[in-house]
Amino acid sequence: MILRARAVVTMDGPPIENGAVAISGDRIVDVGRFDEVKTRNLDTVVDLGEQALLPGLINAHCHLDYTCLRRKIPRQKSFTDWIRAINSEKSKLTPEDYVASINEGFAEAKRFGTTTIVNLTAFPELIRQLPDMPIRTWWYAELIDVRSPDRTNELVDSAIELLKSAQNYGLGPHAPFTASENLYRRCEEAGEGMLLTTHLAESREEMEMFCHASGPLYEFMKSIGRDMRDCGHRTPLALFIGASDAGSAPARRAPAQWLVAHLNELTENDFGLLGKMKTKFHVVHSPRSHRYFGHGRFQSERLHKLGFNICLGTDSLASNVSLSLFAEMRAFRCTQPEISPEKILEMVTVNPASALHQPNLLGRIRPGFRADLIAIPCRDRGDRFGEIVAFDGNVDWIMVNGRTQGFD
Numbered sequence: 073m074i075l076r077a078r079a080v081v082t083m084d085g086p087p088i089e090n091g092a093v094a095i096s097g098d099r100i101v102d103v104g105r106f107d108e109v110k111t112r113n114l115d116t117v118v119d120l121g122e123q124a125l126l127p128g129l130i131n132a133h134c135h136l137d138y139t140c141l142r143r144k145i146p147r148q149k150s151f152t153d154w155i156r157a158i159n160s161e162k163s164k165l166t167p168e169d170y171v172a173s174i175n176e177g178f179a180e181a182k183r184f185g186t187t188t189i190v191n192l193t194a195f196p197e198l199i200r201q202l203p204d205m206p207i208r209t210w211w212y213a214e215l216i217d218v219r220s221p222d223r224t225n226e227l228v229d230s231a232i233e234l235l236k237s238a239q240n241y242g243l244g245p246h247a248p249f250t251a252s253e254n255l256y257r258r259c260e261e262a263g264e265g266m267l268l269t270t271h272l273a274e275s276r277e278e279m280e281m282f283c284h285a286s287g288p289l290y291e292f293m294k295s296i297g298r299d300m301r302d303c304g305h306r307t308p309l310a311l312f313i314g315a316s317d318a319g320s321a322p323a324r325r326a327p328a329q330w331l332v333a334h335l336n337e338l339t340e341n342d343f344g345l346l347g348k349m350k351t352k353f354h355v356v357h358s359p360r361s362h363r364y365f366g367h368g369r370f371q372s373e374r375l376h377k378l379g380f381n382i383c384l385g386t387d388s389l390a391s392n393v394s395l396s397l398f399a400e401m402r403a404f405r406c407t408q409p410e411i412s413p414e415k416i417l418e419m420v421t422v423n424p425a426s427a428l429h430q431p432n433l434l435g436r437i438r439p440g441f442r443a444d445l446i447a448i449p450c451r452d453r454g455d456r457f458g459e460i461v462a463f464d465g466n467v468d469w470i471m472v473n474g475r476t477q478g479f480d
């Protein structure tokens with residue numbers, strides 16, 4: 073099949089005007105100007121008309137478990153109060169509610185042009201109950217051992233067993249305040265190349281807890297029986313990368329396996345540690361969830377200059393209102409107008425493809441890559457990247473793995 077469109081945005085240089093993409097099975101086999109592609113491939117032509125054809129978007133951080141919590145939790149005075157509020161909402165949900173929530177989330181993500189999603193789930197046992205995923209999914213088991221630090225090994229082993237029913241998976245020790253260092257280590261040792269994710273340095277309260285052994289999060293975690301001996305010494309970042317008290321930065325065993333969410337709270341010393349890391353981890357920022365919590369400015373350019381690969385994600389609907397990555401790109405552009413729309417689009421295509429160790433399969437329109445594509449309306453001519461980042465609507469045409477998807 074040959075798909076012709078007004079513009080083909082390959083993410084390999086400028087968009088191709090009057091372009092085309094040839095698809096065979098689940099792969100892209102050719103891309104270029106329509107006349108050239110047509111000459112090289114004797115195949116049926118599907119003309120998408122005045123549309124920009126681009127790689128399907130990749131959501132690098134999301135919790136579909138909580139799709140049903142949209143607008144259920146108003147903004148709280150503190151991050152700790154939000155944790156209390158989500159815990160209270162979760163206590164009302166049944167496994168059936170979670171399955172419905174995940175399915176609803178998949179449908180919504182797809183409607184907004186997402187073809188790959190990094191989904192953290194607190195319930196890996198539910199994966200088996202789900203029908204075939206409508207989009208490409210990396211399942212990460214979100215792991216917390218704060219209430220049972222003596223059962224960490226068991227927790228990791230059983231999560232891996234449950235994840236095996238998924239095609240792509242990884243492990244996600246939740247955050248340094250809920251997951252022990254032992255849990256982080258066990259996850260790193262769980263397998264060669266195992267993908268890993270965590271939440272880090274998200275709030276001022278997390279910083280206060282680890283640096284000063286005080287504040288609302290410190291008091292809350294202490295009240296539930298957490299061992300607080302790691303507090304009062306180091307920043308969350310220093311703790312995560314295993315920096316010694318002398319300030320040197322021995323990186324985690326395999327930083328490139330980590331996709332780290334947030335990094336909102338970083339000290340000057342933290343930036344020094346990040347600069348010293350030889351191999352960098354990947355970073356995911358959620359602009360609208362960030363705004364909901366009122367965190368300090370996300371230091372995207374500084375992290376980028378230090379060599380960190382920055383991706384965007386929606387986070388869950390317990391702190392956001394939709395699963396649209398277009399809305400995340402628009403929100404990001406509002407706060408960081410100095411970053412070009414092309415660079416912003418990379419944060420939902422090329423960059424997360426690298427974070428998932430799929431740089432040669434996902435995130436671009438290039439021969440040999442998976443045929444994961446979307447089309448959105450575009451003008452006759454103009455700034456294609458600017459137009460895409462400003463797009464505000466549903467995506468009516470989507471292809472996953474070479475198959476055009478319908479909408480229910």
Ligand SMILES: [Zn+2]
Nearest residue numbers: 271333387388
């Ligand atoms: Zn999250």
